[in-house]
Amino acid sequence: MAVPSDPITVEMLPELLQGDNKVKLAGLDVDGMLRGKVVSKKKFLSIAKEGFGFCSVIFGWDMHDLLYTKELKISNKENGYRDLIAIPDMNSFRRIPWEDNIPFFLVSFFDPDSMAPVCADPRGLLKTTVDKLKEKGYNAMAGIEFEFFQFKAPSDSSSSAASYMRNNIPHDIPPLTEGMFGYSITRPTLNKEYYYDVFDTCAKFKCDLEGWHTESGPGVYEAALEFGQISEMADRASLFKYTVKSVANKYGITPSFMAKPKHGLPGCSGHTHVSVVDKDGKNLLFRETKDENAKYPDIAHLSDLGRHFLAGLLEGLPDVMPLLAPNINSYKRLVENFWAPVTVSWGLEHRAASIRLIAPPTSKPGATRFEVRVPGADVNSHFVMAAILALGWRGVEKKLEIPIPPLGKGQEVGSTDDKGARLAKNLKEATERFMRKDSIAREVFGDDFVEHYGGSRNHEIRLWDEAVTDWELKRYLETV
16 A cells, blocks of 8 residues: 555554554664564554553663663663653654565654653654744755765675674775775666665655765765655654665675774765755745845855854854764764864855855755755764754854854865864763753753763763774784
8 A cells, every 4th residue: 555645643544554464663762773663553553642662771772782881861770661652653654665565653752751752862852853943933954965885795705794794804894896986877787786776765665865876985875865854854864774774685785874984085974954944945044135245255145044043053063063973983084184074164065164055156045055064974863953953043043143254165174264163073072062061952952861862972982991992902912
């Protein structure tokens, strides 16, 4: 049965699922990992409206199911790792084409006592942020581009790429294709069944791609997801990763959304585009009449709302870095001279700055938007989009002024022309700023979220501090 185009209600479910006997459900943890289960249709119909119990431990452990070093408020021994209430989102319905079209719904998590959204639920955090705009009659649109490496176990190996990496030096695993060739129209033909399967399956699973091509790097592809309403876009970003990994399995391919899988090569971005619209979908960042007296030529076509939004982004960016660069490895990408932003910086069509303003005269008025280029492919897109929207809207509400001049086309990030502060160089530095008492993150997201998410990042830092790496062994084992 086709997926209806109109909003789905609980009352429609018996007919919608008439030929099914089971349903797949999933929610997101703080690392952006989908956590879920399959339930019988009878069970699903009984819980579709009021929800069901879902173990809170998914907010009490990391991406490898290791309990956090320090127990956090949502899920811990004291509360018995109690259940949260998971409520299916009817409008997230789609069918999974590689699993015999089993019906699938995303869920959101709620506190069982207050029924308030769980502060650390990525979907809930973004919804709460979007609702602030909706109160004023506004909404937001978004898009995202993911770059990612793909690996394949050697042809003489009987194991998968993932198991090969567990039993061998990770750097020995070969990429899907060799060499550097962005925008190649021939290299995808080497794995054309996989290449086109990903594109077609994304369309069937309602996470459509606008663009799909090779990026510069061995075995690197880039996917631009179809632009859409920001909450739906974040869902589709998460489901895109799920789709790619699922499709890749049958070809013996392992996609990696790490920010920096290979030393000496550029990392993998998760560039995120955001614009603000009114109830009729009109872009509110565009200035109807060019401002001939604009402080900077770059903003001559940017509305007052857009200028305040940009100011909010620039002021708050350093305080939300753990949301945009969430892992230890994220900061391996954010280094000088590797096509990644390292400072609080912006500019019209400036592809090295943290924030690229896309506006006339180089774009259509309706396409005016901000591209935040700090995130890598490893991000939880719900958190990234919530951060961009929350910071920008704070700038609008406070009528903030743009604090630094733009970078010109010939001016480099980190040069003497760049007046912006250096962004955090590692997760520890970023998390300390995120969690400090007067952090803008606390102002826009509240203490509960900052304490939980910051605690989860401190767990990552603790594990890294205790780790002994291959680099250390190679450098010191025989010399110290």
